[in-house]
Amino acid sequence: MSGPLLNLPAIRAIYRFEMARTFRTLAESILSPVLTTSLYFIVFGAAIGSRMGEVGGVGYGAFIIPGLVMLSLLNESISNAAFGIFMPKWSGTIYELLSAPVSFVEIVLGYVGAAATKSVLLGVLILATARVFVPYEIAHPVWMVCFLALTSVTFSLFGFIIGLWADDFQKLQIVPLMVITPLTFLGGAFYSINMLPPPWQTITLFNPVVYLVSAFRWSFYGIADVNVVVSAGMTLAFLALCLGVVWWIFRSGYRLRT
Amino acid sequence: MAVPVSSPAHPDIAPIVAITGLDKTYASGRQALKRIDLEIRRGEIFALLGPNGAGKTTLINIVCGIVRPSAGTVLADGHDVIRDYRAARAKIGLVPQELSTDAFETVWATLRFSRGLFGKAPDPAHLERVLRELSLWDRKDAKILTLSGGMKRRVLIAKALAHEPTILFLDEPTAGVDVELRHDMWQMVRRLRDSGVTIILTTHYIEEAEEMADRVGVIRSGELILVEDKATLMRKLGRKQLTLSLRTPLPRVPDALAGYPLELSTDGATLVYTFDARSGQGDLAALLRRLAEHGIDFHDLHTQESSLEDIFVSLVRAGA
Ligand SMILES: Nc1ncnc2c1ncn2[C@@H]1O[C@H](COP(=O)(O)OP(=O)(O)OP(=O)(O)O)[C@@H](O)[C@H]1O
Ligand SMILES: [Mg+2]
Numbered sequence: 001m002s003g004p005l006l007n008l009p010a011i012r013a014i015y016r017f018e019m020a021r022t023f024r025t026l027a028e029s030i031l032s033p034v035l036t037t038s039l040y041f042i043v044f045g046a047a048i049g050s051r052m053g054e055v056g057g058v059g060y061g062a063f064i065i066p067g068l069v070m071l072s073l074l075n076e077s078i079s080n081a082a083f084g085i086f087m088p089k090w091s092g093t094i095y096e097l098l099s100a101p102v103s104f105v106e107i108v109l110g111y112v113g114a115a116a117t118k119s120v121l122l123g124v125l126i127l128a129t130a131r132v133f134v135p136y137e138i139a140h141p142v143w144m145v146c147f148l149a150l151t152s153v154t155f156s157l158f159g160f161i162i163g164l165w166a167d168d169f170q171k172l173q174i175v176p177l178m179v180i181t182p183l184t185f186l187g188g189a190f191y192s193i194n195m196l197p198p199p200w201q202t203i204t205l206f207n208p209v210v211y212l213v214s215a216f217r218w219s220f221y222g223i224a225d226v227n228v229v230v231s232a233g234m235t236l237a238f239l240a241l242c243l244g245v246v247w248w249i250f251r252s253g254y255r256l257r258t
Numbered sequence: 259m260a261v262p263v264s265s266p267a268h269p270d271i272a273p274i275v276a277i278t279g280l281d282k283t284y285a286s287g288r289q290a291l292k293r294i295d296l297e298i299r300r301g302e303i304f305a306l307l308g309p310n311g312a313g314k315t316t317l318i319n320i321v322c323g324i325v326r327p328s329a330g331t332v333l334a335d336g337h338d339v340i341r342d343y344r345a346a347r348a349k350i351g352l353v354p355q356e357l358s359t360d361a362f363e364t365v366w367a368t369l370r371f372s373r374g375l376f377g378k379a380p381d382p383a384h385l386e387r388v389l390r391e392l393s394l395w396d397r398k399d400a401k402i403l404t405l406s407g408g409m410k411r412r413v414l415i416a417k418a419l420a421h422e423p424t425i426l427f428l429d430e431p432t433a434g435v436d437v438e439l440r441h442d443m444w445q446m447v448r449r450l451r452d453s454g455v456t457i458i459l460t461t462h463y464i465e466e467a468e469e470m471a472d473r474v475g476v477i478r479s480g481e482l483i484l485v486e487d488k489a490t491l492m493r494k495l496g497r498k499q500l501t502l503s504l505r506t507p508l509p510r511v512p513d514a515l516a517g518y519p520l521e522l523s524t525d526g527a528t529l530v531y532t533f534d535a536r537s538g539q540g541d542l543a544a545l546l547r548r549l550a551e552h553g554i555d556f557h558d559l560h561t562q563e564s565s566l567e568d569i570f571v572s573l574v575r576a577g578a
Contacts, residue, residue: 007344013374017363024362092358096417099322099352100375101344257326258284 010102014110015117018084022118029080030122033072037126040068041133044190055192056223061134066217067189069126073119073148074155074184074209078176081115081159086172089163089256098257104250112156119152136220144219150235151212157242164249164256183209193225208238272336273297274425274456275321280330282316282480290316292480294330298425298458303451305471305488306460307570313480314460315355318427322352334425348377351423353414355430355460361403365394365413368402369420376421388419391446408435415443419450426450428459432466444470464570468492476573484573492563500531500542502549503558512552518545529556 022029045061052060085107088094097107130136138144159176166172187209193201204210205226215231218224224231250256275298282291290313298304306314319325321332323343332339337346360368369385389395392412397405402413411434418426428447432440440463447470451457461467467474467488474491476484484491507526521530533541549556 007377009374009377009379013371016374017367017371020367021362091360092354092356093360095322095324095352095354095356095358096372096375098324099347099350101347101377102375103344253326257324 007100007102007106010100010106011110011113014107015114018111018114019117021084022080022114029076029118030125033076033122034125034129037068037072038129038133040064041130045133055195056221058221058223059134062136062221063192063217064190065127065130065134065136066220067187067213068130069123069148070151070187070209070213070216071184071189072126073123073151074180074212075176076122077115077119077152077155078159078162078180079173080118081112081156082163082166082172082176084111084115085160085163086166089167090169094256104246107250108157108160108246112153112160115156115159116149116152119156120148123148123152138220139222140219144216147212147216147219147232147235150232150239151216154235154239154242157239157246161242161245161249164246164254167255183207188213188225208234211235271300274300274335275458276331276333277317277321278331280317280320280332281328282313282320282325283328290480291320291327294477294480294482296475296482296485298456299473301451301454301456302472303447303457303459303470305467305474306458306477307464307467307474308460308477312477314477315429316480317477318352318429318458318460322350322427323347324352344377348421349424351418351421351426353411353418353426353428353431355433357407357410357414357434359402359410359413361401363402364399365389365402365405365416366398368413369416372417372420378421384422385416385420388416391449392416393442408439411435415446424454425456425458428457430460430462432461432463440466476570478573498533499562500533500545501560501562502529502531502556503527504529505555505557508554512554514552515548518548529554 041061044064048060050061054060055063088097162175163172186204187207188204189209193204193210193214196204211226211231211234214225215228215235218228218231248254275296277294277296280291280294280296281289283289294317306317308314316325320327321334321339323339323346327340334346335349337343337349339346363371366385366389369389370380373380373385386395389398392415394409394412394416397409402410405413411431415428415431431447432443435443444466447457447459459466459470471488474484474486474488475482504527508522508529509526511520511522511529519532521532522528523530531542531545
């Protein structure tokens with residue numbers, strides 16, 4: 001009607017605000033996931049991995065790298081984006097966002113964009129850390145980056161929804177803890193689903209994380225548990241679902257506007 | 259010119275905020291606003307008064323886009339606050355009642371954020387002016403959590419002014435602010451008004467409304483029970499009191515004066531006469547003559563006007 005269709009300064013303001021928060025809490029946001037991953041490599045890669053055979057022609061240490069990156073990426077994307085939008089709700093500063101000339105598009109681009117950026121940075125950092133422990137090659141670097149970005153965006157969006165939904169700290173943590181952690185551990189980060197007995201192979205296909213890990217691993221070594229096109233399709237479908245939910249939340253004012 | 263100096267707004271100019279048939283029932287079933295119709299004039303200072311829970315914040319939050327109305331429309335400078343929210347909200351600044359701030363941000367960063375959020379290009383010079391105006395310039399690099407409550411309140415005001423709004427809502431801006439600072443704030447609000455900003459404020463300090471407002475609205479249990487020029491209101495509803503210090507104490511009010519609303523103090527030394535300000539002074543002269551006739555002499559007298567506070571209290575009590 002009047003004014004620009006998209007409030008670009010607002011997106012920039014939210015993005016900058018969120019990135020500043022990240023750098024303020026550099027230790028928790030970057031160092032701790034890197035440390036955790038290093039521990040995984042020491043335990044699974046070096047200690048146990050040296051006694052394990054190859055999986056699909058790849059050494060065990062290298063095999064688990066894509067899965068480990070996904071593990072951190074999922075957790076960090078969700079908790080980061082959830083926290084980012086939960087905090088203003090909790091502290092009351094959300095009033096400013098609600099009274100500003102912005103639609104959900106600007107809010108989502110700002111918050112989810114910042115959370116996803118952080119996740120991508122984190123993923124790169126973990127890959128660099130992994131290089132210290134295990135030599136590995138990336139067969140399809142462009143696809144690798146695409147999957148990294150797609151996963152970061154999708155799960156940041158998912159985290160954003162959790163942050164909108166949560167009205168206390170417990171709810172903020174319950175989904176990552178009760179749903180995401182089991183799904184990631186059972187998502188084939190540490191094994192190929194071909195190693196499972198047949199009924200479990202089928203059940204596992206209901207776990208969305210399987211697709212993420214599988215596609216990501218394919219971009220490294222060209223091996224996949226599930227067809228990479230199917231995996232990409234599933235991730236995109238989940239992204240679309242999250243977008244729909246966010247759109248509905250803002251339209252209905254659910255938990256934002258009384 | 260008959261236009262009172264305290265009211266620069268001319269009623270014939272289109273209102274800057276037009277509220278029609280506004281209803282709000284919260285999900286809890288609580289009806290917070292009942293068919294509110296209100297027009298705010300361009301360039302005025304409007305004070306919204308009402309007891310706790312009357313619906314002041316609800317009304318403000320609907321105009322600002324934080325609460326959804328159940329029915330009715332709100333136009334801000336001609337823009338519907340729902341259908342044309344971008345244009346409407348860009349004009350509005352809000353200082354909320356609650357002291358909600360980002361603890362770890364610096365004052366400067368939070369102001370820059372606010373300006374950006376409202377779609378404005380960076381303008382450090384403007385932000386500096388705002389901070390200086392609010393005596394916050396020397397704290398611009400301080401983290402907000404290190405500021406006192408009164409300073410945080412001013413940070414919220416600065417944030418609301420960061421995008422140069424033409425309509426400013428102040429929801430209890432001086433709660434928890436010391437006396438000196440409160441006067442500074444009044445000064446600042448007047449300067450803002452002089453620069454063309456329309457100001458709508460709520461307050462529990464009636465003296466604040468009395469001091470600042472061009473017009474006053476009183477809201478009670480979600481209903482707007484009165485909207486009036488402050489001066490008219492004080493004239494119409496204000497009461498006067500005449501206090502006489504008697505030369506010789508009286509045991510009781512003489513029967514001959516029973517027709518007058520007179521009150522005698524317990525020691526019999528002061529006589530208080532309460533009358534409507536609008537009923538003119540003729541009454542008063544008559545009373546004084548009657549007193550002289552009855553040999554009641556006094557050595558001092560003074561009259562006193564009731565404050566907006568008295569008016570307010572009687573209004574709110576009336577319907578309770
Ligand atoms: N989010 C909400 N959900 C349900 N009821 C609410 C909500 N917010 C306010 N109310 C109710 O609506 C009524 C009006 O509240 P409001 O905050 O507008 O009053 P107020 O005039 O600003 O009061 P105060 O002077 O205490 O700030 C109150 O009865 C309050 O309990
Ligand atoms: Mg209030």
